[in-house]
Amino acid sequence: MAAITVTGLRRSYGDKVVLDGVDLDVDEGTIFALLGPNGAGKTTMVQILSTLIQPDAGELHVGGHDVVHEPDAVRGVIGVTGQFSAVDGLLTGEENLAMMADLCHLDRAAGRSRIELLLADFDLVDAARKPVSTYSGGMRRRLGLPPALVGGPPPLLPPSPPTGLDPRSRRTMWHIIRDLVAGGVTIFLTTQYLEEADQLADRVAVLDRGTLVAQGTPAELKRLVPGGHVRLKLRDADEFEYAIRVLDPPVHDAEALAIQVPSDGSVRSLRALLDRLDHSSVEVDELSVHLPGLDDVFLALTSGVRP
Amino acid sequence: MTAFAHARRDSLTMLRRNLRHARRYPALTFSTIALPVIFLLLFVYVFGGTLGDGLGGVTGGRAEYANYVVPGILVMGVAGAAQGTAIGVAMDMTEGIIARFRTMAIFRPSVLTGHVLGSVIQTMLSLVVVVAISLAVGLRPNATALEWLAAAGVLTMITVAVVWLSVALGMVTRSVETASNLPMPLLLLPFMGSGFVPTDSMPAAMRWFADYQPFTPVIETLRGLLLGTGIGNDAWLAAGWSLAIGLVGFVWSIVLYNRDPTA
Missing domain, CATH: 3.40.50.300 (P-loop containing nucleotide triphosphate hydrolases)
Known part of the structure; x- marks a missing residue:
């Protein structure tokens, strides 16, 4: 009720x-x-x-x-x-x-x-x-x-x-x-x-x-909002360059040897990503999933950007 | 519980709240007592000798004037209470607590009736103090017990009326400072009436105003009851004025209280 x-x-x-x-x-x-x-x-x-x-x-x-x-x-x-x-x-x-x-x-x-x-x-x-x-x-x-x-x-x-x-x-x-x-x-x-x-x-x-x-x-x-991504930390500079060539990520950080691949965080998309990494033999040190917080929702929805 | 029982219980709850405020922060109560007392002492001991001679009574001088001025001082005490009430109501309205009261299933005007009851009780207590001091500085009343009771009744009537008016004055503005100034003219009214000198000593226009303003019949009735001067129609006029002022104050207060609080 x-x-x-x-x-x-x-x-x-x-x-x-x-x-x-x-x-x-x-x-x-x-x-x-x-x-x-x-x-x-x-x-x-x-x-x-x-x-x-x-x-x-x-x-x-x-x-x-x-x-x-x-x-x-x-x-x-x-x-x-x-x-x-x-x-x-x-x-x-x-x-x-x-x-x-x-x-x-x-x-x-x-x-x-x-x-x-x-x-x-x-x-x-x-x-x-x-x-x-x-x-x-x-x-x-x-x-x-x-x-x-x-x-x-x-x-x-x-x-x-x-x-x-x-x-x-x-x-x-x-x-x-x-x-x-x-x-x-x-x-x-x-x-x-x-x-x-x-x-x-x-x-x-x-x-x-x-x-x-x-x-x-x-x-x-x-x-509703974009911003979900998977962050991959690569072993060294060579792997970093290679990963960028393979995945073409929109965001990367040469200092930290890390790249960000867009993802909605679902198991399916993660599996697809892992398959791709495996297939291209990219050596990944660390993987972490980042989902948008309500902060991102709030900022996206109330700043005039409507989904 | 019936609607009436709710109204009574909620009003008493609000009364308790206001009396607690008064007890915890006595400065406002003290100033409402101090004002008429200071004027009493000023008029008896500074102006009294000369003004008393002008009255042309049996004795003349200070003793005569002490008797003459007390009813005016009492009404001044009533008018002084208006300021405290208006300040209290205005403070309530500007603070968040009023929103809580408005969103509770209580007798809605209890916020106001609590203020009215509290102010009337405080004013009556302060008038007792003023009468005691008046007796000490030379008031020699010839009133019987019944006449004292009647005088108390007259004072209660005009106090209830003035207090309802000041509740409205406390709500008509959104600032506490303005609310504390609005009842000021009430304090001047006893001067522009028969409170301090007989009206027949005034120039024609002033005298006309003094004779027909609301406090004069109240003062004359009190004078008659305490000192045995003639009352005539004044008792009826005092009752009429009290009823009229009270009614205007009450209706105005309710209208102001029920208006959109954010408008």
């Missing part, structure tokens, strides 16, 4: 078109990443999905509720985090969570135990009684997710990317996010950080100047 469906979404500010006919679907219990450069319309998209602002046109459903006509029902099933909704800097971390528990209409005992659990999970026990305004960047980011989780995991959660965390906290965060998804939570994240999308997302969409320029799994997207 689809947790989010968007059809024909348009929104302008004055005569500046920010979203120009966006269609997307996000399945329940999956992680969806919306990628795009600054100004692509990601923030506007989240603001519309989270009922903060109205679309000019389009059909939008979140958790089965119409975003325009049943905003309160939508608000009941989403949790918004991070850059899109801060915490109260004058309150302590614990007071912030207690306020959220009250606003989620939890009874006191349920709220307390939930808050203790979250503070422990997110490694915030020591910081709990300090005002948030005194928090370090990392502590602040760790507090990004818990307020949205106080009322019990919401079916739908557009979190900010857990960026700027040290590697260990980041692993923990990813782990928590995967646990949530395993429990049926749908996550809609917007990010410019491709590693995160690559690690976390089941599906990725690339937004550029108000339209979706590509949609698919990270693997599918990577196949």
Whole structure:
């Protein structure tokens, strides 16, 4: 079942078109990443999905509720985090969570135990009684997710990317996010950080100047762009010259005695390459396969070069 | 829970938040108490002797004036609260937390009702301090318990009204600095009314304004309740003005709160 469906979404500010006919679907219990450069319309998209602002046109459903006509029902099933909704800097971390528990209409005992659990999970026990305004960047980011989780995991959660965390906290965060998804939570994240999308997302969409320029799994997207290659390191200068004559590679590096042969990384193309090397008796020291990252996808798709 | 129970619970949650802010950062609360107290001391001990003679009462002088000026000072305390409220609301609106509140299934105006409740409570507490100091510097009221209660009622009414207006003022601009300046004219109103001198000592045009502006009937009603001067229609006028200002502030606030936050 689809947790989010968007059809024909348009929104302008004055005569500046920010979203120009966006269609997307996000399945329940999956992680969806919306990628795009600054100004692509990601923030506007989240603001519309989270009922903060109205679309000019389009059909939008979140958790089965119409975003325009049943905003309160939508608000009941989403949790918004991070850059899109801060915490109260004058309150302590614990007071912030207690306020959220009250606003989620939890009874006191349920709220307390939930808050203790979250503070422990997110490694915030020591910081709990300090005002948030005194928090370090990392502590602040760790507090990004818990307020949205106080009322019990919401079916739908557009979190900010857990960026700027040290590697260990980041692993923990990813782990928590995967646990949530395993429990049926749908996550809609917007990010410019491709590693995160690559690690976390089941599906990725690339937004550029108000339209979706590509949609698919990270693997599918990577196949859209050129840049995949096999790198061969040759034994010596003679072999290097010979290999260049045989394979005529577009890229070579005489210093490193290495050449790059275009490849989509599939077993079939690798076997063909190896056969060719064997056939011509080229002596190869090292072979490595390089596939394009989401970085390449992002750069190719959002720079005006459309596949 | 019923819709009403939700509205009440969410408003109380927001009230707790605002009272916590006030307790943790008392500077704003302190300045709302300090302003009327400073004016009280200034007017009693600096201008009081001369102004009191001009009143032409039984005793004249400073003692007479201390009694005369207190209702004006109290209304000034109410007007002073407007600034704190507008600043608090404007700060909320410029910070990310408001986006969180707007995307939660809560009683939507609770952000505002929390501010209103918090400001009214703070203002009433600061007015208690002002009354205590007034008694110390020479206020000699002849009010009965019932009249004190009525005076408290009048002050609550005008405070609720002014606070709703300042909630709107806090949202009408996008900057905290502007929001802190917008309620300034309210502070001047007690001067341009019967707060500090009788209106019949003013030139005709000024007197007309002073007689018909909203704070004058409030001040006259308080004066009547505390000191036994004539009230006449002023109580009704005070109630009417409070209702009108409150209603305008309330409707304006709701409209501003519901507008597109990014427009």
